[in-house]
Amino acid sequence: MDEKFDCIIVGAGVAGLAAAMTLARNNMKFLLIEKGEFAGSKNVSGGVLWGSDLAKLVPEYWEEKDGGWERFINHRRLTFLDDQSSFSIDFKSSHFNETPYTGVVVLRSKFDRWLADKVENAIAESDYAMDSFIATNIKVDEVLMEDGKAVGIRTGEEEFHANSVIIAEGVNNLLTRQVGLQDDYVPADHVLTGIKEVIRYDQEQLEDRFQLNGLSGMSNEYIGYATDGVEGGGFLYTNRDTISIGLVLGLKDLREKRKSPHDILNHFKDHPAVRDTIRGGEVVEYSAHVVSSGDKRIMPKELYKDGVLICGEAANLLMNAGKAIQGMDYAMRSGILAAETIVDAKEKDDFTSNTLKNYRKALDESYVMKDMNGFQDAVHMLHSPEMFKDVPNLVCDFGRKFFSIKNEPTKKSRKMLAESVKEHSSYWDLIKLGLKGAKSL
Known part of the structure; x- marks a missing residue:
């Protein structure tokens, strides 16, 4: 194929597909390359896609009878665990039922394939219906560089040329390093291991157990006992007729604690509160993958250079500040912004950094970098030992005292709290943590 593309996108995850949809809608000639058999075939993750950008890519997606998403979130829960107890902050509201939904649960192998079909439809309706492609089962070995500018890609013995390249390769930063935008692998202390099981139930049984109505769903994050003393936390999301349950664990801490x-x-699933929640299901899938910790210090030194842009997890755009794990929404927004920058570059006939630097400017002005810049202290605090040991133990101990009714005089709540603080921490440590939390959140 000798024709030059306006853009080649490497990776058909959320970021790459969002970029492809944007390019197709703007009548751009592009090639989207995915190493898997189909979009999503190698993506084992799943979780909640937050925000409303999906509605911009697929208007009224919620009207589809069998869309690529599982359920919308109208029930949020944060649970603290010690070895015997759970203490939850629980919020459910009908305002989450309004469309476009503010969060939908997805299984990426299904969702990515569905979104790729939507991209194919957009290509068919564009001016380049016969010239733009999604090519699967292809591994990109190299981004072609000439005089410091990206001019295409090489796969095996074949070369494909383009005015620009969008790298959306995920957390594996091989191409990002090859083009000179990152010096080395992301260090282990800034990388997390995500492990997940998908457990199947009869759909009616699942909906009764989690108090779901129609396609409503619940997300539950866990802090404390779930990780057996390792940095990280747990999660549970309700799908159509399954749940996704798992952990995100600090790779360095995991290795050091052997x-x-x-x-x-298994330790997490055996907790009394969790065991009661998941009983009776059949494990149908087990998977693991590596994710960024959300520390912006490990982002590539820049996200653009002549002819190339970096988006999604390749740019380490992910954050967990305690309220939600955000990654797919960051990937989608960055893919859209990268593609919009390429559209502007074509109009100006300038694919150098003079134009592509506008991608970084747009990203900095978006909620993605504003949140990553604004909540870095919260990211660091969430990964501190106190947050996955002392705080959950204190909260659960206080809850056990507060909710226990005995045939003896009841202590005042403040005395119960004082006893729990003395046993698991100190007022001084809590004051320091509270000040840090007030500042970071």
Whole structure:
């Protein structure tokens, strides 16, 4: 194929597909390359896609009878665990039922394939219906560079040329390093291991157990006992007729404590509160993958250079500040912004950094970088030992005292709290943590 593309996108995850949809809608000639058999075939993750950008890519997606998403979130829960107890902050509201939904649960192997079909439809309706492609089962070996500018890609013995390249390769930063935008692999202390099981139930049983109505769903994050003393946290999301349950664990801490992710997952599932929640289901899938910790210090030194842009997890755009794990929404927004920058570059006939630097400017002005810049202290605090040990133990101990009714005089709540603080921490440590939390959140 000798024709030059306006853009080649590497990776058909959320970021790459969002970029492809944007390019197709703007009548651009592009090639989207995915190493898997189909979009999503190698993506084992799943979770909640937050925000409303999906509605911009697929208007009224919620009207589809069998869309690529599982359920919309109208029930949020944060649970603290010690070895015997759970203490939850629980919020459910009908305002989450309004469309476009503010969060939908997805299984990426299904969702990415569905979104790729939507991109194919957009290509068919564009001016380049016969010239733009999604090519699967192809591994990109190299981004072609000439005089410091990206001019295409090489796969095996074949070369494909383009005015620009969008790298959306995920957390594996091989191409990002090859083009000179990152010096080395992301260090282990800034990388997390995500492990997940998908457990199947009869759909009616699942909906009764989690108090779901129609396609409503619940997301539950866990702090404390779930990780068996390793940095990280747990999660549970309701799908159509399954749940996704798992952990996100600090890779360095996991290695230093010589613990197995699979053993810790079983430890989490065996907690009394969790065991009661998931009983009776059939495990139908087990998977693991690596994710960024959300520390912006490990982002590539820049996200653009002549002819190339970096988006999604390739740019380490992910954050967990305690309220939600955000990654797919960041990937989608960055893919859209990268593609819009390429559209502008074509109009100006300038694919150098003079134009492509506008991608970084747009990203900095978006909620993605504003949140990553504004909540870095919260990211660091969430990964501190106190947050996955002392705080959950204190909260659960206080809850156990507060909700226990005995045939004896009841202590005042403040005395119960004082006893729990003395046993698991100190007022001084809590004051320091509270000030840090007030500042970071």
